[in-house]
Amino acid sequence: MKQVIIITAVALLATAPARAQALVDPTKVAPEYREAAEKRRAEQIRQRECGLKADLEKVLPRDRTVYLNHCLDAMAAKQ
Structure with missing residues (x-):
């Protein structure tokens, strides 16, 4: 049982946190x-x-x- 807890703890620490999608930078893409x-x-x-x-x-x-x-529909209607 102790091994399962240790393996679970290691697995949780090894996972990367979820990140939000970064804004696209138009200057870093091909023309x-x-x-x-x-x-x-x-x-x-x-x-x-x-x-x-x-x-x-x-x-x-x-x-x-x-x-x-x-909200998105309202913003599109304004433009």
Whole structure:
């Protein structure tokens, strides 16, 4: 039993923590893909802004997807 606990502890310590997806840097991609990278970065920024709004308004996890979709649609309508 003691070995199982030790193996479990080592396995948990060896795993890397999950990281959020980093923002795309358009200057670090090939010139032919730069326009797509700029669009992706703009979309990532919009998603982060909506995520921060959801956090500030303390949206429940079960309602978060609906809230984020509504927020993204509202931002797209403004443009």
